[in-house]
Each structure stands twice: as C-alpha cells, then as structure tokens.
Amino acid sequence: MKRYPAEFKADAVALYRSRPGVTIKSVAAGLGVNTETLRNWIRAADGRRSGSHSTPATTSQPGGDAVQAELAVTRKRIRELEEEHDILRKAARYFAGETRW
Numbered sequence: 001m002k003r004y005p006a007e008f009k010a011d012a013v014a015l016y017r018s019r020p021g022v023t024i025k026s027v028a029a030g031l032g033v034n035t036e037t038l039r040n041w042i043r044a045a046d047g048r049r050s051g052s053h054s055t056p057a058t059t060s061q062p063g064g065d066a067v068q069a070e071l072a073v074t075r076k077r078i079r080e081l082e083e084e085h086d087i088l089r090k091a092a093r094y095f096a097g098e099t100r101w
Contacts, residue, residue, distance in 0.1 A: 004033070011090070012038055013045045014083035 016027045016038065028038040 009041045011087045013041050015087055016042060018080040018084040
C-alpha cells in the first residue's frame with residue numbers, strides 16, 4: 001500500500017475544498033490517487049475539524065448575525081485561496097525542478 005505524507009493529504013483536501021462543484025473523482029485523478037483514498041482523507045479532515053473553527057456570535061447590533069455570517073464566509077474563502085496558492089506554488093517549484101537538465 002502506498003503511503004502519502006500528511007502535507008500531501010492536507011493539500012489534496014484543500015484543493016478539493018477550494019473548487020466548488022468539482023468532484024472527488026476528478027481531483028483524485030488529477031493527483032494520481034484512488035478516489036476512495038481522497039474521500040477518506042476528506043472524512044478524516046472533517047472529523048478533526050468539527051467544531052474547531054466555530055466563532056461565538058456575540059453581537060448586540062440588529063443585523064449583526066448577517067455581518068458575522070458574511071465575515072465567516074469571507075474568512076473561509078480567504079483560507080481556501082491561501083491554501084490553493086500554496087499548492088500551486090509548491091507544484092510550480094516541483095515542476096521547475098523537474099525540468100532542469
């Protein structure tokens with residue numbers, strides 16, 4: 001059985017999450033891993049993350065819940081974009097090293 005580093009697993013899960021509407025099968029194929037393997041990594045990541053990123057809603061202003069919800073969505077999107085940027089930077093570094101003679 002092939003072993004993958006934890007960083008690769010985390011990057012694969014981040015890549016899947018950063019692309020709304022993409023299938024696990026297509027991401028797994030692009031990374032060269034089994035579909036069920038990626039699915040298990042996603043499940044494991046969900047288990048570790050459950051409840052860890054919750055923020056208390058302590059707003060006393062009318063409409064504050066909507067602002068807090070939008071802020072949470074925006075922060076999540078920023079995290080996803082940062083993860084995607086890191087993945088792309090690592091891939092570019094890898095392929096640049098591979099093309100050197």
